[in-house]
Amino acid sequence: MNALASLVALAVAVAGLLGGDASREALALDPHAERFAPGIASTRYSEIRLTLSPDGRTALWFSRDRPGGEGGHDIWFSHLQHGQWSPARPVPFNTPGRDFDPAFTADGRFVLFCSDRPGGLGGDDLYRVPVQGLQFGAVEHLGSAVNSPANEFAPMLAPDGGTLLFSSDRAGGAGGHDLYVARVDDGQLQPARPVEGAVNTAAQEFDATFLGDGRTIVFARAQDFGSSRVEQFAARAFGGRYAPGMRLPAPVNDGASDSYGAMLDWSRPGTLTYSARRGDGASLDLYRVSYRLPPSLSIPGPPVRR
Helix, strand or coil: CCHHHHHHHHHHHHHHHHHCHHHHHCCEECCCCEECCECCCECCCCEEEEEECCCCCEEEEEECCCCCCCCCEEEEEEEEECCEECCCEECCCCCCCEEEEEEECCCCCEEEEEECCCCCCCCCEEEEEEEECCEECCCEECCCCCCCCCCEEEEEECCCCCEEEEEECCCCCCCCCEEEEEEEECCEECCCEECCECCCCCCEEEEEEECCCCCEEEEEEECCCCCCCCEEEEEEEECCEECCCEECCCCCCCCCCCEEEEEECCCCCCEEEEEEECCCCCCEEEEEEEEECCHHHCCCCCCCCC
């Protein structure tokens, strides 16, 4: 095969991965998901966005209706002791307002989260808090490079610490909530911009996480909040651009109920956490599921350019 023919063949292969049938193999899921800490974390109330510390000993999530917290949306945590999860407690940095979408960083030194607490730029803003063991430090606003007078949801720092991923309904997007990224240079967040490619649509895209390769994202999509089902999708970057995404199969999506709040499990390589309504559908529970990126997608190439 001459050089031109080789180039054409590679272009066809990549095009298929971006939008053709091959992209349907972008993420393989274990058919059995684990309901996380029943009765402690997963209860009759709605629990969303489970995040685990790299050592697997601390779990955080949020609930919008669980009693005992500071406000309507509160972040909760539990610690693994002698193989058992401790009774859940609200974190000390909750406010009477909305505190939600926690996410450990890969090194376990910080928890990112969202809040509408006083002192922000408006709506829900992105924050971080240092953590050491079960001790939380002073909350820090992430600044105007990523926050806006609109709402920002679900911050997640890439495995290499070089990119912040989140969603926002600020002006200038494709519509509703869109996915944004902000590069981290010398420890400083650079101005955020929409994720490149076709992943952002006129619908709502939110609650995104990088997977372990740093190039594949899992995210939630709904036509609108409140009246349409929320499902989860996966998209992989090639040449720095993302395809619209492929709907994930069971057990993440079941075709009948909501599923969102995905987060990479730092304590178990190849594991994803998420929230879903199952059974009677009255509340959202926390789940863990193993995933695999097929070898066919392990095509050498540059990392995502932002």
